[in-house]
Amino acid sequence: MSEITLVLLGAGASSRFTLPVKKQWLWIGDEPLWLYVLHRFTSFAQFNNIILTAHPQEKPLFEKYSNALVIPGGNTRQESIRNALEHVRSEYVLISDIARVCVQKEVIERILEQKGKADCIAPYVPAVDTVMYKNETIDRSEVKLIQTPQLSRTKILQEALLQEREFTDESSAIKALGKDVVYVLGSEKQRKLTYKEDLHYLDCLQPPANTQRVGMGFDVHAFCEGRPLMLCGVEVPHHLGLAGHSDADVAIHAIIDALMGAAGFGDIGELFPDSNMEYKDIDSKVLLQKTATLLRQCGFTIVQIDLTIMAQAPKLLDFKPAMQQTIASLLELPPHNLNIKATTTEKLGFVGRKEGIAAQAIATLKYFDWRKI
Ligand SMILES: Nc1ccn([C@@H]2O[C@H](COP(=O)(O)OP(=O)(O)OP(=O)(O)O)[C@@H](O)[C@H]2O)c(=O)n1
Ligand SMILES: C[C@](O)(CO)[C@H](O)COP(=O)(O)O
Secondary structure (H helix, E strand, C coil), X not given: XXXXXXXXXXXXXXXXXXXXXXXXXXXXXXXXXXXXXXXXXXXXXXXXXXXXXXXHHHHHHXXXXXXXXXXXXCCCHHHHHHHHHCCCCCCEEEEEECCCCCCCXXXXXXXXXXXXXXXXXXXXXXXXXXXXXXXXXXXXXXXXXXXXXXXXXXHXXXXXXXXXXXXXXXXXXXXXXXXXXXXXXCCHHHCCCCXXXXXXXXXXXXXXXXXXXXXXXXXXXXXXXXXXXXXXXXEECCCCEEXXXXXXXXXXXXXXXXXXXXHXXXXXHHHCCCCCHHHCCCCHHHHHHHHHHHHHHXXXXXXXXXXXXXXXXXXXXXXXXXXXXXXXXXXXXCHHHEEEEEECCCCCHHHHCCCEEEEEEEEXXXXXXXXXX
């Protein structure tokens, strides 16, 4: 099987799915859908090389969950395939939509049995409804509804994708080149997840696990002159501010790190590198908003956050309600699910010497329950 590379396409915008969560990031048990599909394929057959296409912003997130080669997708499905093919060295490539979640073992076997007999092997299901084409009824017995995975000769597919036209799948591109395509019976169970209503037809899906994902964040910033002291998005009157690439809101940074930790997505520095001038002096509420949006798109719901700010001065008690309201409303959290503590360190350590402020946060996430849509 080593002459076959598996390419799974997961870089789509999921726009027709019309939910805040992207379809490739629905959680199946404790796995995102794209990883569930990958494991489904590898449970059915051996592939020496596996390539995933992901939205460029999600490439590092895919890489946190899989050792497969993750390639940034393009603006179209075909562009994503072109990007992936640059990394394919095998004679054949098996390409499938991650959106065709319930890929069937027997379909894969039927495809592989035909390997070598044509330039592309594609599964199809027959049309069972009356078919109109350009307002004329056509003979439905001649209609094939094409599915994936599709097995192509790599070099033929690369040549086919050089054609000027944009194709919606490999078999049509290869057929347009005048090459051979063999069609094998697919399965209704391989329905493509396009609209949220399609979920009701995908009987291979297990519900999201009721796992509580927990993350911890910690950050420190030194005091400096000439900057406002921002904590939880609130300016606290003080003769010193905090130094940093952004507005140095150490409390929000700890919350972001806790959220990223709970999601298994790494840390704030990976998401918002301080080498990026886009984030110079940025309002950290913007960074927190971006983080919350990313977590929502990736199928997470924020459950609760507990924050501790360690500062010898200034006193923060009077500012805690505004801090809680600011962050809770930004995260669309009930305020009582965001607890903010402030403490001194009894004049011990760098905090006690008023050299800077530290913050620690614990965040809990759960998976968006797609069964309720
Ligand atoms: N630029 C793209 C577009 C699509 N895909 C993948 O190709 C498969 C089929 O595409 P589709 O079902 O249309 O997914 P989306 O493009 O995300 O859907 P939509 O058109 O609703 O945005 C999906 O697994 C999708 O992730 C991709 O890798 N790169
Ligand atoms: C490749 C495909 O699944 C074959 O039916 C289909 O063309 C993908 O279409 P999409 O609009 O990119 O989902």
